[in-house]
Amino acid sequence: MSDYKSYANATGMGGAGYVQGGLSQGDASSSSAPKRTQHTLRPVTIKQLLKVSETHADGDFKLDGQDLSQVKLIAAVRNVNKQTTLTTYKLEDGTGTIDAKLFATEDADAESLAQIVDGVYVRVIGQLKSFRERNYFLNLFNYQSIQVVKDPNEITTHNLEVIHAHASSTRNKMHTGQQDVSMTPAAPYQASGFAGAAQTDDFISNKAVELLTECPDRKVGYHRHELFKRIGEIQGGQARFE
Incomplete structure (x- = not known):
């Protein structure tokens, strides 16, 4: 969905690998090894x-x-x-x-x-x-x-990451028709210069979750540009992410 490693490097966690829901800094080497806490971002x-x-x-x-x-x-x-x-x-x-x-x-x-x-x-x-x-x-x-944050697109990217992480973690719930409203991305106030780029609503959030869930390759998902394109087509307009 996006490059989580850039955030890992900022906190000295470089070299970690991506797992569903975030970054992993290491798992137990075998089922018989002592259980260690999995650290995710x-x-x-x-x-x-x-x-x-x-x-x-x-x-x-x-x-x-x-x-x-x-x-x-x-x-x-x-x-x-x-x-x-x-x-x-x-x-x-x-x-x-x-x-x-x-x-x-x-x-x-x-x-x-x-x-x-x-x-x-x-x-x-x-x-x-x-x-x-x-x-x-x-x-x-x-x-x-x-x-x-110097690039307003980073806010939009973060919102999509929130949706993707939530969808990955609650896929079984969504298949039974349940959904946690807490996954709704942040909607910064109009007072900010970033507000226009960061605005989102329930339709976009729910449609993004639906598209990610129906993606043929669920483990990989869609690239953010492809996801924006599909959401734009559904809305009858062209979503922009540059």
Whole structure:
């Protein structure tokens, strides 16, 4: 669907391989080997994060019935609270709001972080954490885990990744007529210059899921350009993705 490796490289996870639902950093070498946690990079919306199920008090989470390790989110910055050792970013993507926390480190790129101000769109990679029972926040690994989005097409690509990951994880549910509304991609506000490129609606979301489900090669799916072309034909117009 898209090049997940670019996001892996940004967080030092290069060399990982793609598995259904995200990136894998390694599995058990055999069924007799001790079970190891599978680390995946899952594209999500904030609404999905706020609806996850917590498996136990230690903070393990599941989304669409699968373990949730590391997540990728694209959202607008609504507030920046910078303190001596911790910076908290309030993020919003049109489906909800969540805080992302970044602890200060000596190797942090001050120039890069200075670009992250109210109103800009950012790409965030981190781990979901909770405190005081269902008060969620994202724990960022390092300063490279939050980057300003410079290409509006990246927002659209992320929305398609969210749909694809959800469709892959819940294929059995969809065959029985069930569907989780939490997969609806983010719809950024008109106040942003990216809003026109990022807008989506239930028809497009549902049609994309339907096309991916009916794709002859489900493991590979459609290239994003082909998916946009098919959706454009269904709508009677030409969808654009350049």
